[in-house]
Amino acid sequence: MTDLSQVIDVTVNVGDVQVTAAGFGTPLIFDLIASTVFANRVRSYASLSAVGADFATTTKTYKAATAIFSQPRAPRLIKIGRRESGDANEAAALAAILVEDPDWYCLVTPYKTSAILQALAGAILAAGKIMLCSSEDADVLNAVTTDIASLLKAATNNRTAYMWHHQSGVDATGASYTVTSGVATITKTAHGLRVGDPITFSASTGASINGDNVIATVPTADTFTVPTTAINEAGPDTITYFARYTFPECAWAGQELSSDPGSETWKFKQLAGILPSPTTYLTDAQEQIALGKNANLYTPLGGVGHTQEGVMASGRFIDVQRGIDWLDSNLATTIANRLLNEEKVPYTDAGATILQADIASVLDIGVRNGLLGPLLDDSGKFYNIIVPKVADQLQADRTARFFPGITVQAQLAGAVHSLAIVVNAQV
Numbered sequence: 468m469t470d471l472s473q474v475i476d477v478t479v480n481v482g483d484v485q486v487t488a489a490g491f492g493t494p495l496i497f498d499l500i501a502s503t504v505f506a507n508r509v510r511s512y513a514s515l516s517a518v519g520a521d522f523a524t525t526t527k528t529y530k531a532a533t534a535i536f537s538q539p540r541a542p543r544l545i546k547i548g549r550r551e552s553g554d555a556n557e558a559a560a561l562a563a564i565l566v567e568d569p570d571w572y573c574l575v576t577p578y579k580t581s582a583i584l585q586a587l588a589g590a591i592l593a594a595g596k597i598m599l600c601s602s603e604d605a606d607v608l609n610a611v612t613t614d615i616a617s618l619l620k621a622a623t624n625n626r627t628a629y630m631w632h633h634q635s636g637v638d639a640t641g642a643s644y645t646v647t648s649g650v651a652t653i654t655k656t657a658h659g660l661r662v663g664d665p666i667t668f669s670a671s672t673g674a675s676i677n678g679d680n681v682i683a684t685v686p687t688a689d690t691f692t693v694p695t696t697a698i699n700e701a702g703p704d705t706i707t708y709f710a711r712y713t714f715p716e717c718a719w720a721g722q723e724l725s726s727d728p729g730s731e732t733w734k735f736k737q738l739a740g741i742l743p744s745p746t747t748y749l750t751d752a753q754e755q756i757a758l759g760k761n762a763n764l765y766t767p768l769g770g771v772g773h774t775q776e777g778v779m780a781s782g783r784f785i786d787v788q789r790g791i792d793w794l795d796s797n798l799a800t801t802i803a804n805r806l807l808n809e810e811k812v813p814y815t816d817a818g819a820t821i822l823q824a825d826i827a828s829v830l831d832i833g834v835r836n837g838l839l840g841p842l843l844d845d846s847g848k849f850y851n852i853i854v855p856k857v858a859d860q861l862q863a864d865r866t867a868r869f870f871p872g873i874t875v876q877a878q879l880a881g882a883v884h885s886l887a888i889v890v891n892a893q894v
Contacts, residue, residue, distance in 0.1 A: 490570040491728055491793055492542050494535060494720045497561070497576040497587070498528045500549040509568040511546050518547070527577035527636075527712055534714040535575075535721035537739045542725050546571050557583060558590040565594060572792075573724055574598040575717045579636055581615040588619055588627040588780070597779075597788060599716040601630040607762055608753035616760035619780035625788055628733075628779050630719070630763040632741075633748035636712035655689045715741045715765050719774060723785075728793035729838020729880070733763075733777030733785040741765055743772030787879060790838040797829045814868060819854045822873070826852055830877065840880030850877040 495509070504521050512518045515536040522529040528547060535545055546568065550560035561574075574591055578584060579602040591598040606614035608631065612621070616629050653660065718738040723731055743766050749757075757764060761782050764775050777785050805812060805825050812818045827850075833839040834849045842848050855872040857865070864871060 491572045491789070491796075492724045492726075493544055493546060493571040494542065494573045494575055494717070494724055495546040495548045495564070495571040496528060496531050496535075496717070497548045497550060497557075497564070497574050497578075498531075499552065500528065500547070502549070502551065505549065507549070507567060508564045509546050509548050511544055513544055518545075530712050531575060531577055531714045531717045534717035534740060538718055538721035539739065540723075540725045541721045548574075557586040558593075561587070561590045561594065572596055572789075573720050575714070575720050576600060577636075577712070577714070579603075581618065584615055584627075584629075585618060585622075588622070588624050592624060592626045595792070596626065597785070597792075598627045599630070599720050600627065601632050601635040601714070601716040603631065603633055603635040607631045607757050607760060608749065610756060614760070616757065616762040616780070620761045620782075622780065624780040625783050626779060628716075628763055628777075628785050629761070630716050630765065630774075631744075631749075631757050632713070632715045632765055633744045634713045634742060635715060652690060655691070713741055727836040729786065729790040729833055729836045731786055734773070734775055735768075736774040736777075737772055738765060738774065741772060743767045784881075787881075790833070790879065793838070794829065794833060797832070798826060801825045801829050814857060814865060814870065816857050819857065819870065819873075822870070823852050823854050826873070826875065830875070833877075837880055840878050842876065842878050850875060 510521070512532065515532055518529055518532040518536075522532075524530075532545060532547070535541060548561075548564040548568075550557070551563075554560040554563070574587065574596055575598070576584075576587060578587070578600075581602075581604065584600050584602070587598060587600070602615060604614050604616075607616045611617065616631065619627055619629055715738060718741050719733070719736065722736055722738060723733055744764060745767070749764070749766065754764060754766065758776060761776075761778050761780050763778065765772050766775060767773075779785060779788055802822065802825055805821070812821055830839065830850045830852075839849050842850070853872075853874040853876070860870065860872070
C-alpha cells in the first residue's frame with residue numbers, strides 16, 4: 468500500500484484552511500445557470516424541495532440533485548455552483564465559485580462532452596478538490612485512445628473519477644415527436660432510445676391527462692406504439708424522448724460523501740434509482756476495455772447493481788485520495804488552530820512536543836475511521852511521528868522561526884476488493 472510520507476506534504480497557511488470537516492461531505496453541482504435563478508455564484512440546499520423552488524423538475528440540475536438526495540446516506544447539504552454565460556471558460560467559472568465559497572469537496576456536473584469534462588478535470592486538479600463525472604461515450608468501450616476515459620488516464624489525473632453508464636445522457640436537447648392522432652409509433656433505434664428510457668407526453672391543445680406525464684418507458688421491442696389513451700385525439704401533441712440523464716455519478720457522490728474519509732470504499736455500492744448496465748449495452752469484452760481505461764461502471768453482481776472499481780482516472784482509489792485530502796486539511800486545521808489560539812508555541816523541544824501531540828490527535832481519528840492501519844513492520848504501531856530536536860535545526864530556520872523536518876510514517880488501511888479462498892476437503 469502507499470506510504471503517506473510519499474504522497475502528503477502538508478503546508479500550513481494560517482487563516483487559509485480550504486475545507487472544513489463538514490465540507491468533505493458536501494457535493495457541488497456545476498452547471499450553466501442564469502443569474503435570475505440566484506445572483507450569487509453558490510447557493511446551498513438542504514432538501515430536494517428547496518432545489519425545486521429554484522429549478523423545474525425537468526432541468527438537469529434538478530435531476531442531478533434528485534440523484535444525490537435519493538440515496539439512503541444522502542448528505543444533509545448540497546451546493547449548486549453557477550457558471551455564467553459570460554465566463555471565459557470552465558476554469559474561470561470554477562475560480563469564481565471558489566472565491567465565493569471553497570467549503571465543498573466533490574464537483575459533479577450535468578455536462579457530458581469530452582472537452583468540457585477535460586477542462587473541468589484540469590481545473591479541479593488545480594483546486595485540490597475531486598470530481599465525479601459520467602457519460603455514455605461509446606468510444607470508452609472500444610480499443611481506442613481518444614475517448615474521455617483514455618485521455619483522463621493519460622493525464623494521470625488523481626482527482627477525477629469517470630463513470631461510463633448506458634443511461635448517463637449526452638449533451639444534446641431532448642428530441643420530440645409530433646402526433647396529430649391517437650396513435651404514435653416510435654422506433655427505438657431510429658430515435659436514439661434505449662430500454663427503460665422515459666417518454667413524456669405533452670398536450671399542446673385540448674385536455675391532457677394530469678398535465679405532462681411519463682406515459683411509457685421504452686420496452687425491449689425495437690418498434691412500439693405509445694398508448695392511444697394518453698394522446699389527445701384533437702392534436703397536434705408532442706411526445707418527448709431521449710431523456711435519460713439518470714446521473715449515476717451524482718448518486719454515487721450522494722451515497723458515499725457522508726461517510727468519514729477512510730471508512731469507506733467506493734466499490735460494491737448500490738445506487739438508488741440507477742439501473743445497472745446490462746450486457747445489451749455493455750458486453751463482457753467491453754467491460755474489460757472500460758476498466759482497463761480506469762473507467763468506473765455500474766453493473767449487476769449477484770442480482771443487484773454495484774459500482775466498480777472506485778478509482779480515479781489515474782488508477783488511485785477514490786477513498787485513498789479522499790483520505791489523503793482529509794489528513795492534509797485536518798493536520799493544517801489543527802496546527803493552525805494551535806498557532807492562532809495559543810499566546811505562542813515556543814521554539815523549543817517542549818513546543819515541538821505540543822505540535823507532535825496535535826499531529827497525533829489527527830492521526831488517532833484516522834485510525835478510528837479506518838483510514839490508517841497498523842504499520843507493516845510488526846511493531847504494532849499505527850504511525851510514527853519523528854520530530855527533530857531544536858538543536859538539530861539550522862540556525863537560519865531558527866532565526867526565521869521555521870520548524871521543518873517533522874515526518875509522519877503511516878500506513879493506509881485500504882479495503883478488500885477481491886480475494887481467493889482455497890478449500891482442502893478430506894474424504
